[in-house]
Amino acid sequence: MRRSSAGGPACSRRRRRRGRAASHRAVAHVVLPGACAGRAAGRCTEAQDMSHRDPIKVYDARWEDGEFSDAQIARLFESAVAYGRELGADTVVVTRDARLAARRVMEAAIDEALRQGMRVFMRPEPISTPQSYFTCMYVSQEHPGTMGLTITASHNPPGDIGVKFTVPGVRAVGLECGPAGGLSRIREIYHSPQRYAARGGGRLHVLDLTRQYVEWSLRQAQVADGSLAGMKVVLDAMHGSAGPEFMLALERAGAEVRALRYIPDGTFPDGAPNPTSAGRMDRAVSLAGAVGAEAMIGLDGDGDRIVFGDGRGMLTAGFAFVAILSSMKPGTDGPVPVLYDPKVSPPALVEWARMNTRPMLFRNGHSQIKDYMLRQGAAAGAEESGHYYHRLTLGTVTACAENSLLTVLLFLKALRSTPGLRERLWELQGRVLTTGEFNYRFESDCVRDEALAALVAKFAGEGAATATRTPDGIDLQGTCISRGVSLRQGDVSLSDDWYSGYVRIATNERGIVRSYFSAGERATLERVEKTARCVLENDFRGQRVA
Known part of the structure; x- marks a missing residue:
């Protein structure tokens, strides 16, 4: 991927004064999502009531190990199980990734579920989050009232831990997302005085489903044993929990795998297991080039984030999804909805639309995307962060979730069955220039x-x-910003000087604006980035941060 190297503008001091005054006049007429609530009333209140702290975030629960006491973590699970009971849950699936804190947190979850009289199925070995969803689907066939607690901190630093939640129907929940408000209801219970007495009848069961998961994923992708024979693949699992299951699946498919960091190690000795971070896939890219691999695959700590590429580097998710959609063959009975997040490049959407799909814009966030997929009847979705979503069926249960094995198998199947596709993807991506995400911190x-x-x-x-x-x-x-981009009922067209961007406040850090732009011409992208940096850096004295 080529990136613009445009730097910040050299605005004059007079222009800065004039620009800031003009900006202050303009903001009274612009309403932004997530803006400071006090500002709308002419004031800003930034103090937080620390007595109402909890581990719950927008998409899941996440905290640094040691940040909350054992009693507070037990209270989180008491609240989650009580919420599940309100929805009719009588069964809990508890799984974990490879993080060192996962064992202790998993035991706390199991203890609380048993205390409240739930039937509990656990996967004691480290597995991926997608395999956790499969486990919930598997158990739900016999026990429809199944909720899931996946102990993971995804791609976060080694010292973090967290939980992803599903409710009956294998529905992911987030803040104000899901039945009765999802995580908002769990937060309400957490901070309430209500305590729940112990019940009898709780019982613990142990499952081992990795081979069933691999076989099901191969069937879903319609990849037969040995059908990828001779295909050279570099796999970097970043010491996360998905390494072993990927090795099993790719071996069954016949691929020649050169694996890096494939043994789970919760210390993550090389740092946060995020394959999209700068430089994290350099070794895999170099190895792919050296051995002439047709594909390079990178996974995050819990195996629900994927990067694709080869010896030339990494493909963006929007263009990698072109290959995945080509294997899925969606829209045989008319255009089907597929979701994309605001960072997906418009030229990628042009390719999606050519495969009889109807691209639909939606916000970031795994729980929110899955819920929207369910309501819109979407077949699939992709985020530029490397998350891919599918509508999955196992027996009588259908859910919208990640299945990274399926995603990767579909990608490899497309490369194998379509000569020249890999070169075509690189040629398409070469037409798009991006700034990458650039961030500014402000005084308040x-x-x-x-x-x-x-x-x-x-x-x-x-x-x-x-x-x-x-x-x-x-x-x-x-806020999505675009010029020269037309999207109507899935029809995507672009002018020669098009550009597109997404600007937002950081959800997990104070005072930060995040910006990302793409364009088809270097001059256009440099002008757009220069304009954005002038406003943020010169007019409002923002400080550049990583």
């Missing part, structure tokens, strides 16, 4: 909100289209 959340509003107003003033919600009114958690 109020200044951050003013800067972001001024940035949006600046582009709107030059004729760019802006959107903060989907067509059916769902908050995108940021």
Whole structure:
């Protein structure tokens, strides 16, 4: 992927004063998602009530090991199981990744579920989050009232731990997402005085389903044993929990695998297991080039984030998804919805639409995307962060979730069955230039909100289209900015000087604006990045941060 190297502008001091005054006038008319609530009333209140702290985030629960006491973690699971009981759950599936803190947190989850009289199925060995969803689907066939607790901190640093939640129907929940508000209801119970008495009848069962998961994934992808024979693949599992299951599946398919960091190690000796971070896949890319691999695959700590590439580097998710869709053959009975997040490149969407799909914009976040897929009847979805989603069926149970084995097998199947596809993907990606995500920190959340509003107003003033919600009114958690991009009922067209971007506030850090732009021409991208940096850095004194 080629990236713009445009730096910040050299605005004059007079321009900075004039620009900031103009920006302050503009922000009164721009409403931004996630902005400081006090600012709308002419004030900004940034203090937090620390007595109401909890581990619950927007998409799941996440915390640094030791940040919360054992009693607080037990209370989290008491609240989660009580919420599940409100929805009719009588069974809990508890799984874990390879993190060192996962064993202790898993035991706390099991103890609480048993205390509340639940039937509990556990997977004691480290497995991927997608295999955890498969386990919930497997158990749900006999016990429809199954909820899931997946102990993981995904791609976060080694010292972090967390939980992803599903409710009956294998539905992922988040804040204000899912039945009765999802994690918002769990948070409400957590902070309430309500305590739940012990019940009898709880019983623990142990499952071992890795081979069933591998076989099911191969069937879903329609990849027969040995059908990828001779295909050279480099796999970097980053010491996460998905390494062994990927080795099993790729061996069954016949691929010649050169594996790196494939043994789970919860210390993550090379740092946070995030394959999208700069430099993290360099070794795998180099090895792919040296051995002439047709594909390079990188996985995160819990195996639900994937990067694809070869010896030339990494493909962006939007273009990798072209290969995945070609194997899925969607839309045989008419265009089917597929979801994309605001960072997916418009030229990638052009290719998606050519495969009889209807690309639909949606916000980031795994729990929210899965819920929206379910409601829209979407067949699949992709986030530029490397998350891919499928509509999955196991027996009588259908769920929207990640299955990274399926995703990778579909990608490899497309490369094997379509000569020249890999070169075509690189040629398409070579037409797109991106800034990468660049971030600025401001002295307060109020200044951050003013800067972001001024940035949006600046582009709107030059004729760019802006959107903060989907067509059916769902908050995108940021602002999409585009010019020369037309998306109507799945038909995507671009002008020669098109550009597209997504700007938002950071959800997990204070005072930060995150920006990302792409374009088809270098001059266009450099002008857009220069404009954005001038507003953020010069008009509002933002400090560049990684």
